[in-house]
Amino acid sequence: MSLSPYVPIVGLFALAALFALFSVAIAPFVGPRRYNRAKLDAYECGIEPTPQPIGGGRFPVKFYLTAMLFIVFDIEIIFLYPWAVSFNQLGVFGFIEMILFIGTVFVAYAYVWRRGGLDWD
Amino acid sequence: MKDISLPHLNYAALAPMLILFGVACVGVLVDAFAPRKARYPIQLVVALVGLIAAFVAVVLRAGKVTAENAITAAGAVSVDKPALFLQGTLIVLGAVALLLIGERALERGGPFVAQAAITVGSDADQRQAARESGATEVFPLTIFSLSGMLLFVAANDLLTMFVALEVFSLPLYLLCALARRRRLISQEAALKYFLLGAYASAFFLFGLALLYGFAGGITFAKINESAQNGTGNITLLYAGLALVSIGLLFKAAAVPFHVWTPDVYQGAPTPVTSLMAACTKVAAFGGLLRVLYAGFDRVHWDYSPIIAAIAVLTMLVGSILAVTQTDIKRLLAYSSIANAGYLLVGVLGNSALGLSSVMFYLVAYGFTVIAAFAVITLVRDADGEATHLSRWAGLGRRSPFYATVFTVILLSFAGIPLTSGFTSKFAVFSAAGGGDQSWLVIVGVVSSMILAFPYLRVVVMMWLSEPGEQTPSVSLPGMLTSAALVIGVVITIFVGVAPQPLLHLTSEAANFIR
Numbered sequence: 001m002s003l004s005p006y007v008p009i010v011g012l013f014a015l016a017a018l019f020a021l022f023s024v025a026i027a028p029f030v031g032p033r034r035y036n037r038a039k040l041d042a043y044e045c046g047i048e049p050t051p052q053p054i055g056g057g058r059f060p061v062k063f064y065l066t067a068m069l070f071i072v073f074d075i076e077i078i079f080l081y082p083w084a085v086s087f088n089q090l091g092v093f094g095f096i097e098m099i100l101f102i103g104t105v106f107v108a109y110a111y112v113w114r115r116g117g118l119d120w121d
Numbered sequence: 122m123k124d125i126s127l128p129h130l131n132y133a134a135l136a137p138m139l140i141l142f143g144v145a146c147v148g149v150l151v152d153a154f155a156p157r158k159a160r161y162p163i164q165l166v167v168a169l170v171g172l173i174a175a176f177v178a179v180v181l182r183a184g185k186v187t188a189e190n191a192i193t194a195a196g197a198v199s200v201d202k203p204a205l206f207l208q209g210t211l212i213v214l215g216a217v218a219l220l221l222i223g224e225r226a227l228e229r230g231g232p233f234v235a236q237a238a239i240t241v242g243s244d245a246d247q248r249q250a251a252r253e254s255g256a257t258e259v260f261p262l263t264i265f266s267l268s269g270m271l272l273f274v275a276a277n278d279l280l281t282m283f284v285a286l287e288v289f290s291l292p293l294y295l296l297c298a299l300a301r302r303r304r305l306i307s308q309e310a311a312l313k314y315f316l317l318g319a320y321a322s323a324f325f326l327f328g329l330a331l332l333y334g335f336a337g338g339i340t341f342a343k344i345n346e347s348a349q350n351g352t353g354n355i356t357l358l359y360a361g362l363a364l365v366s367i368g369l370l371f372k373a374a375a376v377p378f379h380v381w382t383p384d385v386y387q388g389a390p391t392p393v394t395s396l397m398a399a400c401t402k403v404a405a406f407g408g409l410l411r412v413l414y415a416g417f418d419r420v421h422w423d424y425s426p427i428i429a430a431i432a433v434l435t436m437l438v439g440s441i442l443a444v445t446q447t448d449i450k451r452l453l454a455y456s457s458i459a460n461a462g463y464l465l466v467g468v469l470g471n472s473a474l475g476l477s478s479v480m481f482y483l484v485a486y487g488f489t490v491i492a493a494f495a496v497i498t499l500v501r502d503a504d505g506e507a508t509h510l511s512r513w514a515g516l517g518r519r520s521p522f523y524a525t526v527f528t529v530i531l532l533s534f535a536g537i538p539l540t541s542g543f544t545s546k547f548a549v550f551s552a553a554g555g556g557d558q559s560w561l562v563i564v565g566v567v568s569s570m571i572l573a574f575p576y577l578r579v580v581v582m583m584w585l586s587e588p589g590e591q592t593p594s595v596s597l598p599g600m601l602t603s604a605a606l607v608i609g610v611v612i613t614i615f616v617g618v619a620p621q622p623l624l625h626l627t628s629e630a631a632n633f634i635r
Contacts, residue, residue: 111152
């Protein structure tokens with residue numbers, strides 16, 4: 001069968017769809033219902049949506065910052081996995097290259113840390 | 122499983138890029154760990170030493186490069202003679218622009234803001250504009266941008282070129298937003314530049330995908346080979362070339378992809394504008410030359426008429442709209458658009474002569490335009506730079522020396538003999554004439570005559586008007602701006618009077634290796 005490599009992928013899609021449908025369907029029956037004011041508010045990430053100061057104003061960017069930091073480390077992991085899988089074949093060259101890469105990522109990390117990007121308040 | 126073959130890396134060839142990238146990383150660490158007061162001097166020294174080291178690496182490499190050892194890093198990079206020439210040009214122009222970026226004698230804290238995120242016009246913003254020294258991140262950002270440009274002109278496949286395009290564009294978007302004065306138009310400039318730049322990058326990427334569909338590979342050698350053999354879908358080739366060219370012509374500020382230029386040139390801090398006008402131009406045309414000459418040599422007869430039409434539009438729109446400008450930075454922005462048109466005329470020469478004349482033009486124009494922006498940083502009053510043209514009236518009486526310097530620069534832009542503007546225009550126009558594009562030369566000369574009018578109007582305003590109460594004084598430049606100004610003006614005149622050494626160098630370098 002020429003299609004056989006795709007069968008597990010189809011299975012994965014089906015599993016993901018079923019999981020989503022199941023979660024949505026089951027939640028009204030088993031979830032607790034405790035209403036409060038916050039649940040009725042309009043939601044905007046990290047911002048009080050109303051009232052906003054006229055002409056804009058400052059608002060916290062903590063969530064954006066966290067998301068951006070996540071992307072940096074996410075990309076690092078994406079590179080680390082294939083390297084780890086083929087470590088034996090890449091040998092010393094791959095090892096040194098990876099150290100250089102991680103070192104470069106740590107430059108950004110050190111900057112964020114020193115500038116208070118990791119402090120929540 | 123098949124064994125993975127490790128790429129061969131020629132470190133001597135890659136050294137300039139690696140040095141600049143390393144220096145930029147060191148700059149980030151300096152900003153993270155050095156005490157606040159010490160950052161500025163350390164950053165300035167680190168950046169300049171790094172640029173000098175990279176230039177030495179370029180010069181050392183230039184003596185040893187051959188057709189066999191130019192291509193390295195598994196075919197991703199081609200450090201051939203044009204690449205080395207353009208890299209050297211970028212490093213020197215970048216260093217001169219960095220002198221302007223580092224100037225802190227003209228106003229307290231330098232031309233950059235300390236915290237760009239503070240709401241424009243608030244009390245905190247006014248306090249920081251008056252007192253706090255500018256952010257020192259501008260140095261590593263500039264170096265990152267320059268390292269991307271070095272890779273851009275040496276990229277041997279489209280994917281490497283795309284990555285380099287982003288590496289040099291992203292720091293520029295940030296730098297545009299950091300002006301100390303007129304924060305609002307500075308932020309507006311950065312946002313416009315970013316959105317339109319991202320849009321242009323998407324075009325480039327789409328074109329890349331189509332060309333991969335055409336050739337089954339993304340290296341210029343592969344694309345050229347497929348075009349030569351006539352294998353592959355020809356529609357994909359044309360569509361891909363068109364989309365990739367749009368991405369490049371956007372960076373080069375050619376009409377109709379020029380609309381960002383005036384706003385961004387005006388809003389960005391003047392030293393950053395000089396960096397964009399000189400270095401981005403070199404990088405964009407370096408990339409365009411490599412794509413058209415190394416990748417699409419075989420379809421040259423097909424794309425020539427379209428590029429010619431764009432060149433005509435660029436020259437005419439740039440020069441005609443320059444006439445109507447009332448702000449000196451916008452005037453120079455439209456002049457930069459028109460100059461992109463002259464450069465495109467040279468690109469159409471499509472020979473070693475076309476290549477060498479464009480490289481010659483880029484060097485000559487780059488130094489002159491940096492000197493022009495250096496003078497603009499000097500003409501200022503209590504509110505910062507006085508860029509409105511009416512304020513320049515009578516400057517000749519107020520400060521004859523700087524008015525003379527600016528007159529020389531404007532005459533060079535206008536293409537008066539004995540300046541670099543004349544020799545460089547002569548070079549590109551004769552290359553185009555040699556490539557059977559004589560009608561383009563006629564349009565070019567007409568456009569130059571139109572463009573001479575706004576330049577000469579500024580000269581007349583400076584010398585023949587009485588200085589009024591509105592006329593600002595010319596600040597005494599610090600050491601760094603003086604150095605940038607002297608380098609710019611001396612090279613403008615030297616290349617005009619004795620173009621031979623530079624012409625020799627560019628014609629030596631004019632041979633792409635793919």
